[in-house]
Amino acid sequence: MIKNIHIGNYALIDKTNIGLEKGFTIITGETGAGKSILLGAIGLTLGQRADVAAIMDKNRKCVVEITYDVVGYDLQPWFADNDLDYDDEVVVRRELTADGKSRAFINDTPVNNKLLKEFGSFLIDVHSQHQSLLIGQPEYQLEILDAFCGNQALLKDYRVKYTRRQGLLSELTSLKQRAKEAEQEEDYLKFQFNQLDEARLREGEQQELEEELAVLNNAENIKSAFSESTYVLTESDNPVIQALKGVKNRMATLEGIVKEATDYEQRLSSVILELEDIADESERMAERVEYNPARVDVINERLNVMYDLLHKHRLEKVEELIALKDELGKKLKGIQSFAEQIEILEKQIKSVETEMDSLAGKLHKARVASEEKLREEMRGLLVSMGIKHAVFRVMITPLDHFTATGKDDVSFLFSANKNQEPGELVKVASGGEISRLMLSLKYILSRTKQLPVIIFDEIDTGVSGEIAHRMAEMMKEMARRMQVISISHLPQIAAAGDHHFKVYKEDDQVGTISRIRRLTDEERVAEIAGMISGSVVSDAALENARLLLGQF
Incomplete structure (x- = not known):
């Protein structure tokens, strides 16, 4: 889980320290207050591209530092493999200067972006608008299905063989070219x-x-x-x-x-x-x-x-x-020996492909066996979130060639209306329906995928009322298994949080800066009431806010 986030000289944030705890954390604030800036800063520590335009004061370096508690996640072998010092508390730091130089550290040891991304993939799942678009891609759908099936070990073995085969094929192509030239x-x-x-x-x-x-x-x-x-x-x-x-x-x-x-x-x-x-x-x-x-x-x-x-x-x-x-x-x-070498390589490729066929068959069997269970669970969750005629299907099509994930093509099909033939998600689902689909998938995967932190960036887009309440319940339940952070505009979701932070802007002598602070119980009531009624907070809105908070 994330214990602390320190951001210095990034965009509109001059300096801030955010202490986080287990459970469900809510971040609210007006549009443009700087919530997306917070996500951008976190993204830097996950190996995302650094943009010098994001540096507030060009005379100082930008620093983003996240402290993680990684007890119980069995990361010691990864640290040993990458010659890094392991500690139950891991500090990831990214530094950026105005001349475009970027440096990254894990426990004060310099690392490259590849390692930064790899480490981040063990700890954080950031759901953003971009990831909502990913749901329409077959590769991402297959990744979700495999996570639900628990295919990680099989996939790891298969990918080792796949990489080996790709190397042999490349070697064979090169050898044949050399043989032709010779x-x-x-x-x-x-x-x-x-x-x-x-x-x-x-x-x-x-x-x-x-x-x-x-x-x-x-x-x-x-x-x-x-x-x-x-x-x-x-x-x-x-x-x-x-x-x-x-x-x-x-x-x-x-x-x-x-x-x-x-x-x-x-x-x-x-x-x-x-x-x-x-x-x-x-x-x-x-x-x-x-x-x-x-x-x-x-x-x-x-x-x-x-x-x-x-x-x-x-x-x-x-x-x-x-x-x-x-x-x-x-x-x-x-x-004269090229022919012999080519024959040896072709035999090696055939041997690897035999092993890959076996693993691909096991992957296919596991996917087919889990398809019905995923379909029924997804339908139940979607119905509970107001899509009463929801139909969710997983189409698994066997392929006659190897891919990086086996020999299957996977496609999620969806229909929200009665007697409507299910179609591709991106073609038939609205923005609000995609948000509910994504939350349902994340909810299901949170039970099978060991991940310390999940961050939702406005996953409540396009929903309201009772549906928002149900989404809040689901995130609240997920927070019992992992640390959940949600950036939201909906009072129903804000009321479900165990901890509540507000992002806001203020002016100083130099210009406008963004700040973030943790709200007290009374401040939470006022903030949620403002989300209900707008700029003028009425007594009725305050009472509604207390009622919402009491429901969770």
């Missing part, structure tokens, strides 16, 4: 892959071939260089190796005379051996290196294949071409 690209990818695969590329091959080609193209120079090396070292008129051998022998004659001679001889021996190896290898290299035009052609042809592929794919190394081929292979494999 299929269009497959031939080109295959051509690229096959071209690279047929090239039989090998890591390091390009460098090896380029080195070999360099040798073949310089075969004469290489042969000449190695031949000259062999000639100088072993075959010239004064061969280097032969000369060094002579020096070595001279050093041998100095052994025992010059102590370094042995070391020089050994070092010369090593040099001579190394030069002999060089001479032998140079001779072999000179013999081996031959210009081979056929091999040159083969290498050039192979390198051209590589260069063409590198140029085509704008790459620099054969290793990059090999990596590209691997990537293309993976893409082709992925394309």
